[in-house]
Each structure stands twice: as C-alpha cells, then as structure tokens.
Amino acid sequence: MSLTRKNPRLEWIARNRLHPEHAQVMAELDASSSPSQWMGPNGLLRRDPHRVGRMGPNGLKRIDRSGLLAGQAYGSGGKQAKAEPQKPLITIDDPAFIVAVVPDMAGGELTSHDKDVLGMARQLADADPQRQGAVLAVVFGSYRETRFEHAGIDRLVFLEDERLEGYSPERRLSRLEDIERELTPERWLFPDSQLGGAELGRRLSVRLKERPATHVWQLLSEDGEWRCECRGARERSDIVRSLPRCILALEECAEPVSENRYEVKPVELSSTAPETMIRIDNLGQVEVDPASVALGEAEFILSGGNGVKNWDRFHNAALQLRAAEGASRVAVDNGFMPRERQVGATGTWVSARVYIAVGISGAIQHLQGIERCNKVVAINNDGGCDMVKRADLAIIGDAEGVLEALVELIEQKRSEESHHEAA
Amino acid sequence: MKPRESDKKSASLSISVLVSTGRHPITGRPGRADQDSRAVELAMNLQGGSVSLLHAGQPTEECKEALRGYLGMGIDRISLIEQSEHADITEVLTKTLKSSNPSLVLAGTKAEQGEGSGLLPFLLAESLGWSLVSGLVSIESVENGQATILQALPRGQRRRLKVRLPAIATVDESAERARQSAFGPARRGTIETISEASHIDETLASFEIKKARVRPKRLKIVKSSSARDRFKAAAAKSGGGGGQVLSDVSAQEGAEAIFKLLQEENVLKL
Numbered sequence: 001m002s003l004t005r006k007n008p009r010l011e012w013i014a015r016n017r018l019h020p021e022h023a024q025v026m027a028e029l030d031a032s033s034s035p036s037q038w039m040g041p042n043g044l045l046r047r048d049p050h051r052v053g054r055m056g057p058n059g060l061k062r063i064d065r066s067g068l069l070a071g072q073a074y075g076s077g078g079k080q081a082k083a084e085p086q087k088p089l090i091t092i093d094d095p096a097f098i099v100a101v102v103p104d105m106a107g108g109e110l111t112s113h114d115k116d117v118l119g120m121a122r123q124l125a126d127a128d129p130q131r132q133g134a135v136l137a138v139v140f141g142s143y144r145e146t147r148f149e150h151a152g153i154d155r156l157v158f159l160e161d162e163r164l165e166g167y168s169p170e171r172r173l174s175r176l177e178d179i180e181r182e183l184t185p186e187r188w189l190f191p192d193s194q195l196g197g198a199e200l201g202r203r204l205s206v207r208l209k210e211r212p213a214t215h216v217w218q219l220l221s222e223d224g225e226w227r228c229e230c231r232g233a234r235e236r237s238d239i240v241r242s243l244p245r246c247i248l249a250l251e252e253c254a255e256p257v258s259e260n261r262y263e264v265k266p267v268e269l270s271s272t273a274p275e276t277m278i279r280i281d282n283l284g285q286v287e288v289d290p291a292s293v294a295l296g297e298a299e300f301i302l303s304g305g306n307g308v309k310n311w312d313r314f315h316n317a318a319l320q321l322r323a324a325e326g327a328s329r330v331a332v333d334n335g336f337m338p339r340e341r342q343v344g345a346t347g348t349w350v351s352a353r354v355y356i357a358v359g360i361s362g363a364i365q366h367l368q369g370i371e372r373c374n375k376v377v378a379i380n381n382d383g384g385c386d387m388v389k390r391a392d393l394a395i396i397g398d399a400e401g402v403l404e405a406l407v408e409l410i411e412q413k414r415s416e417e418s419h420h421e422a423a
Numbered sequence: 424m425k426p427r428e429s430d431k432k433s434a435s436l437s438i439s440v441l442v443s444t445g446r447h448p449i450t451g452r453p454g455r456a457d458q459d460s461r462a463v464e465l466a467m468n469l470q471g472g473s474v475s476l477l478h479a480g481q482p483t484e485e486c487k488e489a490l491r492g493y494l495g496m497g498i499d500r501i502s503l504i505e506q507s508e509h510a511d512i513t514e515v516l517t518k519t520l521k522s523s524n525p526s527l528v529l530a531g532t533k534a535e536q537g538e539g540s541g542l543l544p545f546l547l548a549e550s551l552g553w554s555l556v557s558g559l560v561s562i563e564s565v566e567n568g569q570a571t572i573l574q575a576l577p578r579g580q581r582r583r584l585k586v587r588l589p590a591i592a593t594v595d596e597s598a599e600r601a602r603q604s605a606f607g608p609a610r611r612g613t614i615e616t617i618s619e620a621s622h623i624d625e626t627l628a629s630f631e632i633k634k635a636r637v638r639p640k641r642l643k644i645v646k647s648s649s650a651r652d653r654f655k656a657a658a659a660k661s662g663g664g665g666g667q668v669l670s671d672v673s674a675q676e677g678a679e680a681i682f683k684l685l686q687e688e689n690v691l692k693l
C-alpha cells in the first residue's frame with residue numbers, strides 16, 4: 001500500500017485564492033486529480049457535487065466533512081520526511097546582567113527540577129526587554145547531558161576537575177565564589193533539593209552574607225518588582241517576600257523552557273582552582289539493603305500479585321535483582337506479603353524508576369498507586385489485562401518461568417562481571 | 424527498649440543539640456519538633472557522649488511545655504536562652520557555643536515554625552568556622568577528632584563521610600525515630616533559663632506570612648501549532664498505549680528484554 005502524503009503548503013495555497021501562486025498550483029493539482037471545485041470565468045466558485053468524496057470499500061460514496069482527509073487529493077507524491085521542527089535559536093550577545101543557575105546534574109544530566117529552576121531563571125532574564133539578561137549554568141565534573149540548548153542556557157561554565165566530581169561541597173563552594181568575583185551574577189538560583197542544591201545554595205548564601213529565599217515555589221511580579229512565595233514552617237505557611245539575590249527553589253517553581261533554543265556559549269574563568277581547606281572526606285555511597293528502604297522511596301520495585309504461585313521464587317528474584325518488594329492487595333489479603341508492602345490507592349503510592357508487576361491484573365486501585373512510576377514492566381499470562389496496557393514492556397507468559405530465566409541471566413552476567421574484574 | 428549499640432567509641436565527646444519547639448502534625452499542639460527529637464535520639468545513642476540541649480526563644484509557658492517533651496526522653500536539663508519574639512538567634516547561639524565548645528552540634532534540617540529556611544546551622548558553622556554536614560542519619564564512629572557518619576541521599580540511599588570536628592550537623596528526617604517522651608522524667612527535668620540580649624530580625628517584619636495554600640497542580644501543556652494535535656493530546660486517555668508487548672516469546676527472550684530495560688534505566692547493580 002502506498003502512503004498518501006500531504007503537502008501542507010500546496011493545500012494552503014489551493015485554499016488561498018489570493019495567493020500569487022494559486023492559479024499555478026491549481027493547474028498542477030488539476031493534472032493529478034479532477035478537482036471538485038474551481039473558479040468560474042466570472043469569479044464565482046463552481047462545485048461539481050459528483051466529484052466530491054471517494055468510493056468506499058462497499059461501493060458507497062463516502063464524503064468526509066471532518067477535514068481529516070482534506071488535502072489527500074492534493075498529495076504531492078514526493079517523499080517528505082517528518083523532522084522535529086527546528087526551534088528558533090536565541091542569542092544574547094551583550095547581556096545587561098547574569099542569572100546564575102547551579103543545577104544538580106544527577107547522573108550527569110539535568111533533572112526535571114533543574115529544568116524548572118532554569119525556567120525560573122529565564123523568567124528573570126527575559127522579564128524586561130530593555131534590560132535583557134543571560135542565564136549562566138555552572139556544571140561541575142563531567143556530564144552526559146546533550147540538551148543544554150533546549151533548557152534555556154545562554155552561557156555555560158564547565159568546571160572540569162576530577163576533584164569536583166561527586167560530593168565535594170567545599171571545593172564547589174570556592175569555585176562558586178570565583179564566579180561571584182569574576183562575573184558577579186545578579187541572582188544565584190539553586191534547586192532546593194537533597195541532591196546537593198539545598199546544601200550548596202545555603203553554603204553560598206551564608207558565605208556571600210546574602211539572606212536567601214528558600215523553598216521558593218513561585219515568582220510574583222508587581223509593577224517591575226520581583227517578589228516570591230516560599231513555603232515555611234515545614235509546609236505549614238507561605239511567606240511572600242521581595243526576591244533576594246540567592247534563591248533556592250522547589251520543584252515546579254516555573255515552567256521549563258520549551259519554545260526556543262539558546263546558545264550555550266562556554267565561559268572560561270580566568271582564575272584557577274584555589275586550594276581550599278577540606279574538612280569533609282567523601283568515602284562513597286554505601287550499599288543499602290533494598291528491603292530497608294521505604295516502599296514510597298524505592299527506585300526499583302518487584303511487585304507480586306495473585307498470579308504469583310511460588311513466593312519463594314519471587315523473594316529470591318527480588319533478592320537477586322536487589323529490588324524492593326511490593327504486592328497487590330490480593331497478595332496481601334491472602335497473607336503472602338505484609339500489609340506495608342501493598343502498592344495502590346489503599347497502600348503506598350510509589351514512584352519507582354522501574355516497576356515490575358508480576359501476575360498483577362492492573363485494577364484501577366493498583367494503577368493509581370503506580371501513576372508516578374517511570375517505566376512499568378508487566379509479566380502476565382493474560383495479554384488483554386489492564387496492566388499490560390499500562391506497561392512500557394509486557395512479557396506475556398508464565399510468571400514463574402520468566403522470573404527464573406531473569407534470575408539465571410543476572411547470575412550469569414554477575415559471574416562474567418567478576419571474571420572481568422579478576423582478569 | 425531498643426538495643427543500644429555499645430561499640431560506638433567516643434570518650435568524653437560533648438554534644439550539643441539545638442532543639443526547637445514543634446507542633447503535633449494533626450492536633451497542632453506544641454511539642455517536640457520531629458527532626459530535633461531525632462537529633463536528640465542520635466546524640467543519646469552515642470556511647471560516652473555527654474549531651475546538652477539548647478534552645479533559644481521566648482520563655483513562654485507554651486514553649487516550656489514543648490521543651491518538656493525532650494526532657495521526657497530521659498534528659499536532665501535544657502538550657503533555655505531567653506530571647507524576645509522575632510529575635511535573630513544566630514549571634515547569641517554563636518556566643519554560647521563558642522564558650523561551651525562542644526565537639527559536635529546537632530540540629531534539625533528545618534524548623535517547624537517561623538521561616539523554616541534551614542539556614543541556622545549554616546550560619547553557625549560559618550561564624551564559628553566549623554565543619555558542616557547536612558542530612559545526617561547516623562554516627563558510625565568518632566576518633567582522632569574525626570567523625571564517620573552516614574548522610575541521607577534521595578530514595579533511601581546513604582553516603583559515608585568523614586568529617587573533621589568540631590562540626591555542626593543537620594539531622595535528616597530519615598534518621599532513627601525518637602523514643603517516646605515519658606511523663607515522669609518530663610516533669611522532673613529542669614529548664615534552666617539564661618537571659619541574653621536579643622537582636623531583632625528586621626527583615627522578618629517585611630515578610631508577609633500566611634497559612635500555606637495548596638499549590639496548583641501543573642497542567643500538561645501540549646505545545647503544537649496544529650489544533651488537531653492539541654485536541655488529540657487533551658482528549659487522549661492517560662497512561663497505556665505505546666508499550667512494547669512481547670507475546671509468544673520464550674521465557675529466556677522475555678528475560679533478555681527485561682534485562683535490557685533494567686540496564687537502560689540503570690537500576691541493576693551487577
């Protein structure tokens with residue numbers, strides 16, 4: 001079957017009788033299909049009702065008035081690849097001021113929280129067209145992010161130094177002080193997050209003797225004056241205050257940038273890394289027993305339902321995967337799992353990166369609980385169940401067999417891995 | 424009773440805990456602040472440490488009632504530094520800590536009342552020139568003027584740090600839950616008041632403080648130039664669709680597919 005391709009430009013010209021190329025396009029289209037309407041000699045639009053529509057599969061004439069197929073008759077025939085539309089590139093050559101953002105860059109990529117804060121920085125930089133600011137992002141260590149230009153970053157300070165890799169708040173602070181000295185940003189923005197922004201932002205504000213606004217969740221603008229609204233007293237109060245230089249913002253404090261691309265022009269610092277007194281030694285992340293992690297916080301969950309017949313095998317699989325265990329209500333009611341492991345509307349709302357549902361049908365109460373999961377994998381013998389519809393990857397088959405194969409595969413990879421290390 | 428870990432060596436380690444007053448999450452009655460009580464618990468569990476509690480604030484009945492909650496954990500006395508309302512307590516706490524000179528100061532991550540910015544420990548560390556660690560969940564050992572501690576990371580993860588003392592640490596809310604506060608000890612303990620001059624926090628007066636309102640939920644905005652796309656996105660059923668379904672595969676092939684996804688998402692520790 002050949003695909004009919006639309007040519008939006010030709011369609012548009014054909015619709016627009018005043019377009020200079022209208023006649024030419026219509027003539028071209030005439031050649032490929034007989035038109036159902038044309039311009040009469042004295043400027044009236046003529047229609048031939050017999051030529052409208054097309055023959056349906058069972059010999060009846062079908063007239064499509066929804067506009068869905070409009071223009072199909074005008075197919076240009078040529079191949080047109082559908083590319084991501086190129087967003088306009090914005091360059092700011094001579095900014096009046098700088099808004100500095102220090103993203104968390106968890107795993108070397110901008111987190112969604114980072115993007116929200118960058119969105120806030122853009123609001124501040126673009127507010128006054130007479131006084132255009134630039135957004136400067138400060139990135140420590142190495143990164144994997146490839147979409148800086150889409151996040152609203154005009155300038156990038158990239159501090160590549162292996163000593164800045166990982167948790168190193170004291171060294172990072174001293175580099176931020178260098179930036180303060182050389183570029184003197186008008187504002188400093190941090191994500192107020194446990195990933196590092198909350199700590200670094202407070203350290204910098206204290207060092208700069210600037211009282212920061214913390215837990216900021218929205219910007220308010222009153223006749224050219226910026227104010228902000230912050231959460232105080234552990235979520236119990238809102239504080240409206242004028243916007244200070246240092247801002248620690250919560251998630252969803254602003255819309256992330258989506259419309260334009262920005263320059264991401266590198267900025268070099270002239271000073272080199274000074275020696276700072278280091279009082280905190282990072283001994284690295286600690287292996288945590290996944291069973292001890294609260295279900296709501298777990299990153300990786302293996303969840304079992306009524307379709308799990310062999311619970312020993314299920315527990316073993318969770319152990320091998322180093323995943324936290326979850327369960328559907330039926331599994332809990334039947335006494336196979338403790339109540340605190342129940343996922344769903346009446347259990348725990350989870351936010352795992354990967355959620356594997358084994359033998360769970362996907363009742364609405366259960367699906368509600370996994371709404372915020374990033375990737376859902378279903379293992380189920382019923383291809384039509386709701387969990388399979390929700391899943392990003394569904395394996396239709398017997399749960400026991402798939403779990404066993406998965407455990408075997410992981411054991412095999414682990415032994416390969418340890419061979420590698422030994423070699 | 425919880426088992427006490429006895430292998431935590433720390434000969435004559437003096438610990439100050441900065442406690443604030445909190446509110447019961449449901450009844451709103453004054454009481455211990457959750458994170459601060461966890462800090463007290465942490466300090467009490469450290470063998471060989473001498474623990475002193477410090478609060479700076481208005482010496483009202485309500486405040487004293489709340490502080491008794493900490494005494495009920497088995498603490499003999501609390502020092503209450505008298506301050507007027509809206510006082511900035513950084514300076515007076517700096518002065519007090521400088522003279523008592525503890526090895527370790529514990530505080531909550533953010534207060535349950537007032538601005539709750541969580542800035543105080545940072546201010547104190549800066550003005551005293553001490554080390555600062557955030558998100559403390561447990562103290563593993565203290566030796567040679569250094570403490571080995573565990574720090575909370577998101578998603579229940581932990582990181583081990585070695586910190587030079589004296590240090591100020593903020594205690595995370597995932598640290599061990601505090602023991603119950605008993606009525607008897609709470610009545611028997613003493614609250615020792617110390618009067619000090621107050622510095623009024625001028626900036627606070629310019630803040631407009633109101634009851635927290637519900638934050639608007641972020642709407643999913645579909646930016647598309649075509650109305651049809653926008654309509655389709657708005658009318659689409661959320662969730663479902665677009666997933667890969669593998670039927671008629673062997674268990675091994677299924678396992679391979681899952682394994683690949685787990686590696687892509689970087690959740691599998693080999």
Ligand SMILES: Cc1cc2nc3c(=O)[nH]c(=O)nc-3n(C[C@H](O)[C@H](O)[C@H](O)COP(=O)(O)OP(=O)(O)OC[C@H]3O[C@@H](n4cnc5c(N)ncnc54)[C@H](O)[C@@H]3O)c2cc1C
Binds near residue numbers: 363381
């Ligand atoms: C008020 C209320 C609140 C509720 N709250 C919750 C809640 O919070 N959490 C929750 O989970 N439920 C909740 N429920 C229950 C919910 O409606 C469902 O009954 C429940 O989730 C179903 O559990 P299940 O998927 O494990 O079992 P089932 O619906 O029996 O599904 C079992 C699935 O396993 C598959 N299966 C069977 N054998 C195998 C095999 N050998 N290999 C692979 N797959 C197999 C079947 O095809 C089926 O899809 C609530 C119900 C009510 C009324």
